[in-house]
Amino acid sequence: MITIKENENNVEEFNTLYDQVGWGHYDEAVSKRALDNTYYSISVYDDNSIIGFGRLIGDTICFMYIHDVMVSPNYQNRKIGTLIMTKLLDKVKELKKENPDIRVYLGASKNKEGFYEKFGFVKRIDDNLGYGMILKGD
Numbered sequence: 001m002i003t004i005k006e007n008e009n010n011v012e013e014f015n016t017l018y019d020q021v022g023w024g025h026y027d028e029a030v031s032k033r034a035l036d037n038t039y040y041s042i043s044v045y046d047d048n049s050i051i052g053f054g055r056l057i058g059d060t061i062c063f064m065y066i067h068d069v070m071v072s073p074n075y076q077n078r079k080i081g082t083l084i085m086t087k088l089l090d091k092v093k094e095l096k097k098e099n100p101d102i103r104v105y106l107g108a109s110k111n112k113e114g115f116y117e118k119f120g121f122v123k124r125i126d127d128n129l130g131y132g133m134i135l136k137g138d
């Protein structure tokens with residue numbers, strides 16, 4: 001049975017999914033700090049096995065970021081990602097009661113843009129928006 005938990009933030013599960021989607025996991029201490037500083041997260045399970053995750057970080061009033069949306073490969077294309085995004089965006093709706101103009105960002109992995117477009121995200125650049133930018137290492 002598919003179930004969800006809010007704010008579970010289990011380091012082992014987080015790192016398991018990171019490995020499963022091919023990103024290679026962080027050290028435990030790094031993942032723990034990242035999760036400790038998460039505003040809101042969704043973990044999805046099939047019985048007791050982690051199969052999906054996504055989280056929101058940010059200042060809760062001006063800028064929020066969606067990160068680490070991951071679905072275990074065997075469960076992809078079964079609307080688990082949709083479930084995660086819906087829950088994260090429901091939480092954003094709550095924040096919008098305080099500031100309707102709150103901005104929600106994400107950085108899509110290459111070729112995943114179409115998934116996020118289904119939830120109303122647009123690619124920067126457009127008529128009003130410059131490029132999203134990222135600081136690269138040396």
Ligand SMILES: CC(C)(COP(=O)(O)OP(=O)(O)OC[C@H]1O[C@@H](n2cnc3c(N)ncnc32)[C@H](O)[C@@H]1OP(=O)(O)O)[C@@H](O)C(=O)NCCC(=O)NCCS
Pocket residue numbers: 021068069070071072075076077078079080081082083107108109111112113114115118
């Ligand atoms: C991207 C990801 C989260 C999507 O989750 P999912 O559970 O497979 O997606 P869903 O089944 O909810 O798909 C919802 C819709 O998005 C579409 N979609 C899924 N992946 C897509 C992609 N890469 N490009 C375009 N559309 C996509 C589906 O076809 C579906 O369309 P429909 O509503 O018209 O049927 C999942 O594939 C994943 O975890 N990938 C590896 C990690 C990753 O890259 N995460 C994104 C980080 S930025």
